[in-house]
Amino acid sequence: MKTIDKIYINGEFVTPNGTEYFDLISPTTNEKLGKVRLGNTEDTQNAIEAAKNAFKTFSKTTNLERIEYLKNIKSSVEKRKDDFINIMTEEYGGTFQFASVSYDYMLKSFDSAINLLNSYSFIKTMGESEVQMTPIGVVGIIIPWNSSNGFICSKLSTAIAAGCTTVIKPSEMSAQQTQLILECLHEANLPKGVFNIVNGLGEIVGAEISRNPNIAKISFTGSTNVGKIIAKEAVNTMKRVTLELGGKSPNIILDDADFSKAIPLAIGAAFMNSGQACIAGTRLLIPENKLNEVKALIKETIPNFIVGDPKNPNTAVGPMVSEKQFNRVQDYIQTGINEGAEILSGGLGKPEGLENGNFVKPTVFINVNNQMRIAREEIFGPVLSVITYKTEEEAIEIANDTTYGLQAYVSSSDSKRAHNIASQINAGRVQINGIGHDPMAPFGGFKQSGIGREFGTIGLEAYLEPRALIQPK
Ligand code: NAD
Numbered sequence: 001m002k003t004i005d006k007i008y009i010n011g012e013f014v015t016p017n018g019t020e021y022f023d024l025i026s027p028t029t030n031e032k033l034g035k036v037r038l039g040n041t042e043d044t045q046n047a048i049e050a051a052k053n054a055f056k057t058f059s060k061t062t063n064l065e066r067i068e069y070l071k072n073i074k075s076s077v078e079k080r081k082d083d084f085i086n087i088m089t090e091e092y093g094g095t096f097q098f099a100s101v102s103y104d105y106m107l108k109s110f111d112s113a114i115n116l117l118n119s120y121s122f123i124k125t126m127g128e129s130e131v132q133m134t135p136i137g138v139v140g141i142i143i144p145w146n147s148s149n150g151f152i153c154s155k156l157s158t159a160i161a162a163g164c165t166t167v168i169k170p171s172e173m174s175a176q177q178t179q180l181i182l183e184c185l186h187e188a189n190l191p192k193g194v195f196n197i198v199n200g201l202g203e204i205v206g207a208e209i210s211r212n213p214n215i216a217k218i219s220f221t222g223s224t225n226v227g228k229i230i231a232k233e234a235v236n237t238m239k240r241v242t243l244e245l246g247g248k249s250p251n252i253i254l255d256d257a258d259f260s261k262a263i264p265l266a267i268g269a270a271f272m273n274s275g276q277a278c279i280a281g282t283r284l285l286i287p288e289n290k291l292n293e294v295k296a297l298i299k300e301t302i303p304n305f306i307v308g309d310p311k312n313p314n315t316a317v318g319p320m321v322s323e324k325q326f327n328r329v330q331d332y333i334q335t336g337i338n339e340g341a342e343i344l345s346g347g348l349g350k351p352e353g354l355e356n357g358n359f360v361k362p363t364v365f366i367n368v369n370n371q372m373r374i375a376r377e378e379i380f381g382p383v384l385s386v387i388t389y390k391t392e393e394e395a396i397e398i399a400n401d402t403t404y405g406l407q408a409y410v411s412s413s414d415s416k417r418a419h420n421i422a423s424q425i426n427a428g429r430v431q432i433n434g435i436g437h438d439p440m441a442p443f444g445g446f447k448q449s450g451i452g453r454e455f456g457t458i459g460l461e462a463y464l465e466p467r468a469l470i471q472p473k
Helices: 041-058 063-078 081-092 096-119 148-162 172-187 202-211 224-237 259-275 288-304 323-339 392-400 415-422 456-461
Strands: 002-004 007-009 012-014 021-025 032-037 123-126 129-135 138-142 165-169 195-197 217-221 240-244 250-253 283-287 342-347 361-366 383-389 407-411 429-432 464-469
Touching: 002 172, 007 041, 007 172, 021 172, 032 172, 041 138, 041 165, 041 195, 041 202, 063 096, 063 148, 063 172, 081 096, 081 148, 081 172, 096 148, 096 259, 096 456, 138 148, 138 202, 148 165, 148 172, 148 217, 148 456, 165 202, 172 195, 202 224, 217 224, 224 240, 250 259, 250 392, 259 288, 259 361, 259 383, 259 407, 283 288, 283 392, 288 342, 288 361, 288 383, 323 342, 323 361, 323 383, 383 392, 392 415, 407 415, 415 429
Parallel strands: 002 032, 138 165, 138 217, 165 195, 217 240, 250 283, 250 407, 283 383, 361 383, 407 429
Antiparallel strands: 007 012, 007 195, 021 032, 123 129, 129 464, 342 361
């Protein structure tokens, strides 16, 4: 049983003023793994004060100094590869497969930030004026549980590249993962106060970050509902916000696609991170006349997506993070049944032999229409809705008929055709004939999937404020 009873403020592990504890429960066995002591409003204010003081000097550091700090963090993280993967599988139930990819992305975020510092010009000429891109101030980073350290690394590395200091609030469910990254960050020897991490609840620590006038910007990843609460509070002090929110991503398979490749890829896109991914391709759009072929391929493919112990390298779908999340997914499967959709695979209840953990049966619904709740709402579990279309135009219409717009997928054997369809989809990223990540290309959502973008130049500029110096001649 582990007890995490320290938070990190001004370069030191400190005991929080908050005295409440939160139990850390294994998603795989539902046994108690440990507990975390939660920070309170005062702890959050102390962290913000430390970041504010550090900003005075950190904002003036040179690119070379920032590159050095980023390299130091990267090398500390590199030393603990197995620990990062193990703790993610143990605490969160992320599969070994997903945790390994997530770890690689963590490392790449430092490379991308260094790359930006080597290529971006912080001083530009626009019109006849000099425009200085200046660090925005103290950034509040609020993140969910589904790739906790991945989010810390990508957001913190961008903040450092921009010359900003930070207060980070991870999910209280990720305390052991947070402890590990903290040990690496501490070892990297950054100036005191550049990063501060407060474990705590959203309504307490997150709310103070959203309210406090000394926070200049919030970078939030999480649900659309909480994103709205944060944005409403942030406007009182005109904080800048970057919001990475939910999704209901369409996956259009065109009639000329190689279905034997596209369907396994589509299942992978739907069930990635055990379905607990904002970018999961949860609406599979297929030509009506291919339904039988698709049904057969899905039936053939599903057994390859092994459900079980996340530590097993062959497992593709692990447990849901919590019992609450398990129940939410069950409720949605029941909703799909009530709405008249037909279960092709999976369904209610736990898979045999996995009754102790929060495991769900990867579920595929057919006969779904796009107005059903299972096609409109984010489920955040391995549940895929198959929707048929008659024409290309209808496919695009269904794809765009959603309040979300984070990611989309298109498969076709004709890359020009796929490119043409992709260009008509209202989503921040469209994946063509595969699933990839370009850390220098923007990531973020249209519509209620968010505000702003992360990664690359556009992501960096969200941490900068332009100052134009105008000298009339
Ligand atoms: P959540 O919105 O419930 O919580 C996210 C974070 O916000 C947590 O740290 C939480 O403590 C905090 N929070 C909660 N209430 C708050 C409040 N009133 N004020 C300030 N902070 C508060 O999300 P979750 O359940 O942890 O994660 C799942 C959600 O995250 C899904 O909707 C998913 O789509 C989304 N997500 C989005 C992306 C993306 O990049 N677009 C990536 C991953 C997850």
